[in-house]
Amino acid sequence: MGYSGLRVIKEALTGHRGWGPAWRDAAPKAQYDYVIIGGGGHGLATAYYLAKEFRQARIAVLEKGWIGGGNVGRNTTIIRSNYLLDGNEPFYEFSLKLWEGLEQELNYNAMVSQRGILNLIHSDAQRDAFIRRGNAMMLNGADADLLSTEQIKARYPFLNVDNARFPIKGGLAQHRGGTVRHDAVAWGYARAADRHGVDIIQNCEVTGFRIENGTCTGVETSRGVIGAGKVAACVAGSSSRLMEKAGMRLPIESHVLQAFVSEGLKPLLPGVITFGAGHFYCSQSDKGGLVFGGDIDGYNSYAQRGNLPVIEDVCEGGMAIFPMLGRARLLRSWGGIMDMSMDGSPIIDRTHIGGLYFNGGWCYGGFKATPASGFAYAHLLATDSPHKTAAAYRFDRFARGRMIDEKGMGNQPNLH
Amino acid sequence: MLIDHPILGPRDSSEFVYKGDAALIRRPDWQAPDALEQFIDYGYLRDNPAGLHRELWFHEQGDRSWLVVTRDTTTHEITSVELARDVARKEGRSR
Known part of the structure; x- marks a missing residue:
C-alpha cells in the first residue's frame, strides 16, 4: 500500500494498525x-x-x-554535481536530476532538500579555477552561480570573511545541491x-x-x-x-574518513558550506546538529574509526572560518571506509x-x-x-x- | 597512532606522510619483456588487505627516513617498524 498524507491520517485514526513491514x-x-x-x-x-x-x-x-x-x-x-571533467560531470548531473524526482518515483519521503552548496574562494587563482568549473557545469546542464563576498556576507553573516590566512573572496554556489536523509x-x-x-x-x-x-x-x-x-x-x-x-x-586502497555532528541547535546554517582550503565542510541536519567533516585519515584502514589528529585538524578548520562553532559541543564522531581509487x-x-x-x-x-x-x-x-x-x-x-x-x-x- | 621509529623511538604518526604498500620498494625491471604490464600493476593495482599490511611511512616532519611499518588495518595496531633501507638491502638492493 502506498504512503501518502491521507494514509497517515487514516492510520492515526485507526491506531496505526495498518502499517506492514x-x-x-x-x-x-x-x-x-x-x-x-x-x-x-x-x-x-x-x-x-x-x-x-x-x-x-x-x-x-x-x-x-x-x-x-x-x-x-x-x-x-x-548531494551536488559540481565536477569539472567530462567523464564525471554528466554522470553527477544525471544523478542530481534523479534525486530531484526520487521521492515521487519511490513514493518515499527521503527528505531531499535542495538548500544549496557553496564552495568558498580565497584567492584570484582559485576564483579562476572555480569560474572554469562553473562554466563546465553549465555546459553539462547543471547550475552554477559565482557569488561575491558581499552576497556571501548577506547570506552567511557568521562566516569569518577576514581570516588572515584564508580571507573569503567569493564562492561558487550550486543552488540545486543540498542534503538528503x-x-x-x-x-x-x-x-x-x-x-x-x-x-x-x-x-x-x-x-x-x-x-x-x-x-x-x-x-x-x-x-x-x-x-x-x-x-x-x-x-x-x-x-x-x-x-x-x-x-x-x-586499483583501490581502503581508507577511513571521519565525520562529526554537534549537539542540536536552532536553525542557523542554510545550505552546505565547503572550506576546501581548510579541509572542512558543514551543513545542518533537520534535527539541528551541525554535520561536518574534512579529509580522510590517509592510511589504509578497514577499522571504521579514525584517529585524533584528523579530529583536531577538522575542528581547527571549522573554527577558522566559522568561529561560532566553538560554542557548540561535539556530540559524535564516526568513521566510514572509502574505496579510494587511483x-x-x-x-x-x-x-x-x-x-x-x-x-x-x-x-x-x-x-x-x-x-x-x-x-x-x-x-x-x-x-x-x-x-x-x-x-x-x-x-x-x-x-x-x-x-x-x-x-x-x-x-x-x-x-x- | 605511535610509530616506534628504530632510531628515534616512539613518534606521533602525524609527523609522517603515508606512502602506501611497502611492495612499492620492488620497482619492476624496465628492461623486462613484459615491463609495460608490470609497471601498470606496480603503478595502479594494490593488494589492500584487511589485516596485516606492510606499508611505507616517510618521516617528513622528522629525520626524513623511510620506514616499513607492519600494521593491522582492522585495528591500527602496529607490530613492527623497520628502516626501509634495511628492508631494501635485505632484498638485495644496493641502497
Missing part, C-alpha cells in the same frame, strides 16, 4: 538471473532500476549485515525494489565465487550456494576484500571474468552518486553496454592513460 524478509532461492552483492544505497538502487527501468526479473540483493548499515548510513548526506535512501530503494519483486536477503555474506571456465555462475554464501546468471559486486569500502575471492587485485573516480564495469560485474571506487563521493550509480549499473547489467553518462568509468582507463583525475594528484589514493 516496508519490505519482505526474503530467504535465498537456489537460482537468480541477477545477484547483487551489497545491500547499501548503490546495490538497492541497482536492483530497483534493474526491475523498474530495465524490466528484469529474478533479482536478489545479498547483504552480509542489515541493509543500509554500511556507508549509506555513515556519510554526511550531501541518508537512511531513507536505503529504505526507500529497498521498499520500492521489493515491490518490484526483488528479494532482499540480509545476514547473507558472500564467502566465495563459483567460477567455471572463466565464467561466474554463482556465489557461495553463509546461507548456501546461490546460482546466478550475472553477479554484480557493489560493496564500496570492502571491494578489495570481496574481489580477492575472485582472484582480482583492484584517480579519485569510480569504476562501473565488466570484469575479465564472464558474468561478473563491478561497481566501486567511489572514494568519499558515493552518496550523491547513489541514483545514477544504480541506474548506470543496472544499464550495464541489463544491456551489457555502459550507460552514456558512465562510459568513462572503466577498469582499463589506468592502463590506457585515460584517468579521470579531478584534483590532478596522480596515482596516490590518499591525496584524492
Whole structure:
C-alpha cells in the first residue's frame, strides 16, 4: 500500500494498525538471473532500476549485515554535481536530476532538500579555477552561480570573511545541491525494489565465487550456494576484500574518513558550506546538529574509526572560518571506509571474468552518486553496454592513460 | 597512532606522510619483456588487505627516513617498524 498524507491520517485514526513491514524478509532461492552483492544505497538502487527501468526479473540483493548499515548510513548526506571533467560531470548531473524526482518515483519521503552548496574562494587563482568549473557545469546542464563576498556576507553573516590566512573572496554556489536523509535512501530503494519483486536477503555474506571456465555462475554464501546468471559486486569500502575471492587485485586502497555532528541547535546554517582550503565542510541536519567533516585519515584502514589528529585538524578548520562553532559541543564522531581509487573516480564495469560485474571506487563521493550509480549499473547489467553518462568509468582507463583525475594528484589514493 | 621509529623511538604518526604498500620498494625491471604490464600493476593495482599490511611511512616532519611499518588495518595496531633501507638491502638492493 502506498504512503501518502491521507494514509497517515487514516492510520492515526485507526491506531496505526495498518502499517506492514516496508519490505519482505526474503530467504535465498537456489537460482537468480541477477545477484547483487551489497545491500547499501548503490546495490538497492541497482536492483530497483534493474526491475523498474530495465524490466528484469529474478533479482536478489545479498547483504552480509542489515541493509543500509554500511556507508549509506555513515556519510554526511550531501548531494551536488559540481565536477569539472567530462567523464564525471554528466554522470553527477544525471544523478542530481534523479534525486530531484526520487521521492515521487519511490513514493518515499527521503527528505531531499535542495538548500544549496557553496564552495568558498580565497584567492584570484582559485576564483579562476572555480569560474572554469562553473562554466563546465553549465555546459553539462547543471547550475552554477559565482557569488561575491558581499552576497556571501548577506547570506552567511557568521562566516569569518577576514581570516588572515584564508580571507573569503567569493564562492561558487550550486543552488540545486543540498542534503538528503541518508537512511531513507536505503529504505526507500529497498521498499520500492521489493515491490518490484526483488528479494532482499540480509545476514547473507558472500564467502566465495563459483567460477567455471572463466565464467561466474554463482556465489557461495553463509546461507548456501546461490546460482546466478550475472553477479554484480557493489560493496564500496570492502571491494578489495570481496574481489580477492575472485582472484582480482583492484586499483583501490581502503581508507577511513571521519565525520562529526554537534549537539542540536536552532536553525542557523542554510545550505552546505565547503572550506576546501581548510579541509572542512558543514551543513545542518533537520534535527539541528551541525554535520561536518574534512579529509580522510590517509592510511589504509578497514577499522571504521579514525584517529585524533584528523579530529583536531577538522575542528581547527571549522573554527577558522566559522568561529561560532566553538560554542557548540561535539556530540559524535564516526568513521566510514572509502574505496579510494587511483584517480579519485569510480569504476562501473565488466570484469575479465564472464558474468561478473563491478561497481566501486567511489572514494568519499558515493552518496550523491547513489541514483545514477544504480541506474548506470543496472544499464550495464541489463544491456551489457555502459550507460552514456558512465562510459568513462572503466577498469582499463589506468592502463590506457585515460584517468579521470579531478584534483590532478596522480596515482596516490590518499591525496584524492 | 605511535610509530616506534628504530632510531628515534616512539613518534606521533602525524609527523609522517603515508606512502602506501611497502611492495612499492620492488620497482619492476624496465628492461623486462613484459615491463609495460608490470609497471601498470606496480603503478595502479594494490593488494589492500584487511589485516596485516606492510606499508611505507616517510618521516617528513622528522629525520626524513623511510620506514616499513607492519600494521593491522582492522585495528591500527602496529607490530613492527623497520628502516626501509634495511628492508631494501635485505632484498638485495644496493641502497
